[in-house]
Amino acid sequence: LKILQAGDVAPGAMTGSWAGAMGHTQFIPTSYLAYAVDFTGDGRRDIWSEDPTDALASTAAYLAKSGWTTGLPWGMEVAVPAGFNAGLLGRGKGKSAAEWQGLGVRAADGRGLAGGSIIAGGNGGGAPYFLLTQNFATILRYNNAQNYAIGVGHLSDRLLGRGAVQASFGPDSSGMTKADRQELQQRLTAAGFDTGGTDGVMGAKTKAAIGAYQASVGLPVTGEASLELLRRLR
Template identity: 80%
Template sequence: MTIGLLTRRSVTLGLTALLAGCVQSGGAPSGGGFRAPDPAPRPVPNAGWDAWVEGFKGRAAGRGITSGTLDAAFRGAGFLPEVIEKDRNQTEFKRSLEDYLAIAASAERVSLGQAKLREYGGTLAAIEGRYGVEAHVVAAVWGLESFFGTRRGNVPVVSALSTLAYEGRRGEFFEGQLVAALRILQNGDIGAAGMTGSWAGAMGHTQFIPTSYLEFAVDFTGDGRRDIWGEDPSDALASTAAYLSRSGWTRGLPWGGEVNLPAGFNTGLLGRGKGKSAAEWSALGVTAAGGGPVPGGGSIISGGSNILGGGPAFLLTQNFNVILRYNNAENYAIGVGHLSDRLLGRGAIRASFGPDAAGMTIADRQELQRLLTAAGFDTGGSDGVIGAKTKAAISGYQASAGLAVTGEPSLELLRRLR
């Protein structure tokens, strides 16, 4: 199986990645660990939303949604302005692949994931036996989507989806998701009060949107309900495996892995759709970063600004494309693959990503965070990812020192702190 090669790029995180514990951009602290969830948003009166709901009820009834389901779903629902704000701002948040992997495979996430693999080992083994998707891969999706169930979302889904459908930027899409959510309620899998999730309507341990739930969710426990919301993650994990399996997952084929490229490598081979077999890559001098043969066959990406300048390169197989079916963001798919490897005890990325636009390496940024925290300006961790809390710490230090307040890291600032 072969796919092409990729060059490095930063991507705007997809809906599920934006909700993946602290893989969220924007409000998350700079550290890659767990943070307490935000309070659930409160509805506010909105006459326009009220009128839209009345019109929608007629359309939903025409699509087979009963009056009883509609009454139960909208009892207590309301317009959520916070949802509109997040929807309009999401495209502003980007992470480099280096930052994304630092968060996606943080020490805390790996440690918790390995504990969850032990705790749910029997369940995950049974799921793997039924659907053919390896336990560590399913667990990695769980880890990115909800920090292993600790951040499943507390936003009422009917309120969120109706708000987004009424607002209209992607009205047709969100109205379709709302109808799907009502079908879930009508089927009896969950009650309206228990149907909570993200601001964009993704739900449960592995953040299914309603239409994907209707297509792929399974009742693995056999209790008559496809429960992806409760404390027991079994149905959610099995549903994720079912999704990947039906999307073409090949058991035993790695997602890819880090590779070394030979001197003089032909960069014209880069790009999706230019894949080669493992034997062909090996003949070109490509080797696995840890030594040994190329892991499978497929494509190679670079995590550095220059693929021949020391940045890491990753070989991608067809299973990488399957992960993209779950969330079509390349950083996310690499994050799932790399986290799945780390859960098995494999090592971190070997090659350096090199300096960022400010000329700072991840080691520089980590040192900056440690020194700021030691000076009394808490950065919330020292993972080298410059998030909101690190920027606030920088601003606080700059103000205290009589410097221009920019909130941006720099080598000059690092030298001053030293």
């Protein structure tokens, strides 16, 4: 009601998700009131407009006021030496760039290291490894989900022209690698069960295809991918 009363948006245009997040970059109302800005100068903090300027500027204002340090990377993919002490991994176990370098850690793309903590990004607790700076914690202030923050950080790197993640992600909780999941989708599609693509993401269409296949061969219908299911399709 405060947002509508301020005249920032018409009632019919004030749309959002079921959880209340609004606009291009999904502000919750309290964050909007605290951080949204009128960057276009039209008198409205319009994060819903087809012109995303206010939304992007408001997001930048949120990060800036949450402690973002200009010039500091969010983090970076790193390579760790064989036999690296896994006890050193984890957010909150930060070291300086020099300390990490002394332990044999190197940036995957060859650039200089930053200070921060290292996490194992793989589903099984292994590679890829990411060194995370204080700016990563700032992204978490916006959305407190580790994978989200890594995704946002990596996307920003790609927009700057940096390369893809170099290490392969390990198996998921079912023991399947991305290649396994893609093969499962390919084999389901070839068998007449459309997965809507072969990207390795077990989305709604893939789960529906798995369920349809399971029903067709008399298996319990779970819709869940597994190595056993992949072996059956081979």
